[in-house]
Amino acid sequence: MKAMRIHRFGGPEVLQLDEIDIAEPGPGEVRVRVAAASLNPVDYKMRQGGYARLPASALPVTLGRDLCGVVEAIGPNVSHVVPGEPVFAHLGWDRGAYAEQAILRVGEFAPKPETLTVIDAGSLPLAAMTAWQGLFDHGGLKAGERVLIHGASGGVGYLAVQFAKLHGAEVIATGSAANLDWIRSLGADQVIDYKAQAFEDEVRDIDLVYDLIGGDTRTRSWGVLKPHGRLVTTVSKEPVEEQAARHGKTGLLYFAHPDAEQLRTVAAMADDGRLQVMVDRTFPLEEAAAAHAYLQEGHPRGKIVLEVR
Ligand SMILES: NC(=O)c1ccc[n+]([C@@H]2O[C@H](COP(=O)([O-])OP(=O)(O)OC[C@H]3O[C@@H](n4cnc5c(N)ncnc54)[C@H](OP(=O)(O)O)[C@@H]3O)[C@@H](O)[C@H]2O)c1
Structure with missing residues (x-):
């Protein structure tokens, strides 16, 4: 699968599209086919280096802390979701969403808000x-x-x-x-x-x-x-x-953490029309470097989202 990773710290140019193995979901995990992954300032803080949660010894890593996608494989002990189900998710620190596939743990995802596009849904979780x-x-x-x-x-x-x-x-x-x-x-x-x-x-x-x-x-x-x-x-x-x-x-x-119940609440607010979603711009996954530069310099309104095809 394609994954947008960093092998060293630096400017947007250190983002690199790699071909890596597809992971199998372990107990309590699912694998999703990613449709959209949003940008958050933590992504460029991690990319720049000096961020406590990303030591150099952990490189290379795939960036991206949230996404919208479709479940395609289910690990042991997961019963409440079936392949083909669209979900949106806030990932733990140890995985990345800027990729064609991502592993999610139970507790990190909820059904995608039905009325939102995958781009809008992917912009929300973190x-x-x-x-x-x-x-x-x-x-x-x-x-x-x-x-x-x-x-x-x-x-x-x-x-x-x-x-x-x-x-x-x-x-x-x-x-x-x-x-x-x-x-x-x-x-x-x-x-x-x-x-x-x-x-x-x-x-x-x-x-x-x-x-x-x-x-x-x-x-x-x-x-x-x-x-x-x-x-x-x-x-x-x-x-x-x-x-x-x-x-x-x-x-x-404080540091925000994934919470499936809160994601459900937010999805309900979006679906009953109480929540406005604002995506300023989308970029293809391959243009993650341009998206990072835009988030850092461009004064976006609302969110920036990477589209994964
Ligand atoms: N601890 C956590 O768990 C956690 C989670 C999420 C985010 N964060 C952090 O929280 C911060 C905000 O995140 P974000 O995603 O909302 O960032 P963002 O999308 O980059 O938004 C920052 C906004 O702040 C505005 N701004 C800049 N200086 C300002 C000022 N002096 N007064 C009022 N507004 C100002 C900017 O507007 P203009 O462009 O118009 O100036 C911009 O729209 C970031 O530092 C991020 O790393 C932490």
């Missing part, structure tokens, strides 16, 4: 799990609370805006000017142009800051929280717990 777990499992967001979402036009942020609004929260979101009308159309009650306005001059009394940016944006966020406000972040450069303690708040960094 970003949706991240937004859902950040807002609800870690952030404890409740209906009626005020949430500030930084990075609302990105792959995670545009879903977070929708999940928070559908949950009954008051949503304030930051993004750049060209995306503000779109972010409002997703359900944001207030939008802030992060390049033209200082968000700390525009908002206060926030219950939860959902931080997809880090750095100075995070540093400036402590002051907009209510006295017992919380901040949840996906970005790890500075130790967030220490920062939070200095400001007398709660702060937490």
